Amino acid sequence: xxxxxxxxxxxxxxxxxxxxxxxxxxxxxxxxxxxxxxxxxxxxxxxxxxxxxxxxxxxxxxxxxxxxxxxxxxxxxxxxxxxxxxxxxxxxxxxxxxxxxxxxxxxxxxxxxxxxxxxxxxxxxxxxxxxxxxxxxxxxxxxxxxxxxxxxxxxxxxxxxxxxxxxxxxxxxxxxxxxxxxxxxxxxxxxxxxxxxxxxxxxxxxxxxxxxxxxxxxxxxxxxxxxxxxxxxxxxxxxxxxxxxxxxxxxxxxxxxxxxxxxxxxxxxxxxxxxxxxxxxxxxxxxxxxxxxxxxxxxxxxxxxxxxxxxxxxxxxxxxxxxxxxxxxxxxxxxxxxxxxxxxxxxxxxxxxxxxxxxxxxxxxxxxxxxxxxxxxxxxxxxxxxxxxxxxxxxxxxxxxxxxxxxxxxxxxxxxxxxxxxxxxxxxxxxxxxxxxxxxxxxxxxxxxxxxxxxxxxxxxxxxxxxxxxxxxxxxxxxxxxxxxxxxxxxxxxxxxxxxx
DNA sequence: CGCTTTTGCCGTATGGCAAAAGCGGTGCCATACT
Numbered sequence: 001x002x003x004x005x006x007x008x009x010x011x012x013x014x015x016x017x018x019x020x021x022x023x024x025x026x027x028x029x030x031x032x033x034x035x036x037x038x039x040x041x042x043x044x045x046x047x048x049x050x051x052x053x054x055x056x057x058x059x060x061x062x063x064x065x066x067x068x069x070x071x072x073x074x075x076x077x078x079x080x081x082x083x084x085x086x087x088x089x090x091x092x093x094x095x096x097x098x099x100x101x102x103x104x105x106x107x108x109x110x111x112x113x114x115x116x117x118x119x120x121x122x123x124x125x126x127x128x129x130x131x132x133x134x135x136x137x138x139x140x141x142x143x144x145x146x147x148x149x150x151x152x153x154x155x156x157x158x159x160x161x162x163x164x165x166x167x168x169x170x171x172x173x174x175x176x177x178x179x180x181x182x183x184x185x186x187x188x189x190x191x192x193x194x195x196x197x198x199x200x201x202x203x204x205x206x207x208x209x210x211x212x213x214x215x216x217x218x219x220x221x222x223x224x225x226x227x228x229x230x231x232x233x234x235x236x237x238x239x240x241x242x243x244x245x246x247x248x249x250x251x252x253x254x255x256x257x258x259x260x261x262x263x264x265x266x267x268x269x270x271x272x273x274x275x276x277x278x279x280x281x282x283x284x285x286x287x288x289x290x291x292x293x294x295x296x297x298x299x300x301x302x303x304x305x306x307x308x309x310x311x312x313x314x315x316x317x318x319x320x321x322x323x324x325x326x327x328x329x330x331x332x333x334x335x336x337x338x339x340x341x342x343x344x345x346x347x348x349x350x351x352x353x354x355x356x357x358x359x360x361x362x363x364x365x366x367x368x369x370x371x372x373x374x375x376x377x378x379x380x381x382x383x384x385x386x387x388x389x390x391x392x393x394x395x396x397x398x399x400x401x402x403x404x405x406x407x408x409x410x411x412x413x414x415x416x417x418x419x420x421x422x423x424x425x426x427x428x429x430x431x432x433x434x435x436x437x438x439x440x441x442x443x444x445x446x447x448x449x450x451x452x453x454x455x456x457x458x459x460x461x462x463x464x465x466x467x468x469x470x471x472x473x474x475x476x477x478x479x480x481x482x483x484x485x486x487x488x489x490x491x492x493x494x495x496x497x498x499x500x501x
Numbered sequence: 502c503g504c505t506t507t508t509g510c511c512g513t514a515t516g517g518c519a520a521a522a523g524c525g526g527t528g529c530c531a532t533a534c535t
Binding site: 081082083105106129130131132134135160161165166168253254255277278303304305307308325329356357358359360361362363364388391 | 502503504524525526527528529530531
């Protein structure tokens with residue numbers, strides 16, 4: 001977690017001190033101190049190096065490129081996975097008057113898009129999706145002008161979405177080499193060693209790239225692994241949790257499950273819950289998000305569609321009613337709790353029957369070597385492929401990859417998904433500390449841990465009721481002032497709560 | 502992959518049985534329509 005290999009040549013900014021940076025931070029942004037990782041990443045980038053930053057959710061990743069703006073010649077290009085994320089971040093830059101900003105996506109009319117492209121030099125920041133970056137006209141324009149900084153936001157998408165969902169993510173490295181940015185900054189909240197290597201390799205970043213990995217531990221989130229015998233028991237315990245009357249997010253595996261669980265909750269307490277999945281229209285999704293953010297809706301039952309870019313500070317309870325696919329998803333999803341630094345609870349329910357059900361799901365509906373080959377040989381042959389599968393294969397074909405290589409890529413990805421799931425399952429059914437395991441999985445070096453009951457074998461594990469009684473989630477003020485987000489003592493709060501007398 | 506649920510048929514009971522179906526989720530972009 002320390003900055004190493006300070007660059008010594010090729011830059012007039014190479015020797016900027018943390019103190020100088022902090023002065024600038026206070027002057028320009030009004031913060032007294034950097035969050036962990038911000039200063040070393042800025043120093044590396046100012047000295048002309050490329051960088052990869054793995055920083056926890058809500059630790060000020062966008063501040064990095066905002067801060068760098070006056071130190072950089074040329075355009076700052078930010079690659080973002082979601083239109084809503086682009087809109088949020090562009091809006092923030094506009095409100096803070098940090099420079100002229102453009103968003104380049106399908107929400108714009110053809111004329112608007114052409115205008116932005118024509119006047120590209122006049123902007124300070126441009127936000128776009130990897131798909132847009134693939135367009136020849138966009139690439140050509142970016143090659144003509146100076147790109148001072150290329151930012152890849154949510155860079156883990158390269159690894160998690162690239163191979164079998166959004167193949168444009170796999171082409172970022174090639175495009176990067178063509179537009180030749182002066183520096184590149186990749187950012188994410190979750191990346192273990194394999195994902196870090198995936199990101200560096202796919203972006204074609206050099207081995208000298210500065211990598212900063214912060215601890216993934218979120219000490220104010222109490223991790224609870226709850227093994228249940230059957231659906232009835234899971235439902236009853238969920239009712240008890242929902243009875244805490246705090247902002248709650250419930251993750252389920254399917255759209256149908258989200259709707260059914262919402263309906264059952266609604267029968268118990270009408271109006272408290274809504275479901276959220278990608279089958280809803282954009283306006284419905286926005287509406288639910290807004291209600292939830294404004295505390296007018298207490299419970300959201302969601303698929304993995306809910307999360308990225310949603311910044312609700314006072315989420316107190318995240319329930320995994322069904323298991324996520326791997327550690328990465330789990331960490332991302334529980335990470336949405338307690339962003340205000342106040343105590344929060346993450347409960348994950350595990351049933352013995354989950355193992356078979358979920359491994360079967362992963363083994364099913366896969367593209368077989370036969371169907372991939374057939375697609376390449378006879379692209380017009382309408383096989384039993386869904387639109388997503390067709391799109392993926394089409395993209396690989398357009399990238400002029402031979403069928404054999406596509407088969408290998410998709411085979412490896414599928415095997416990896418299965419291994420990730422098995423690994424996650426092993427951990428969920430072991431008796432060692434979940435927090436310890438999360439940190440082992442993500443961190444390069446052991447972090448100082450803040451243990452929850454699950455790991456402390458010397459004491460009997462308290463019941464869920466006891467945990468709830470200690471946490472007193474409902475007593476926590478729902479709307480903390482902005483300053484509370486910089487609070488650095490959640491561990492002390494927890495110690496009072498858990499390590500009593 | 503193999504287990505559960507639904508369907509279809511029997512032929513007339515409100516079952517019985519076998520065969521067939523069903524079984525994740527994430528979002529850009531385009532283009533063609535009202």
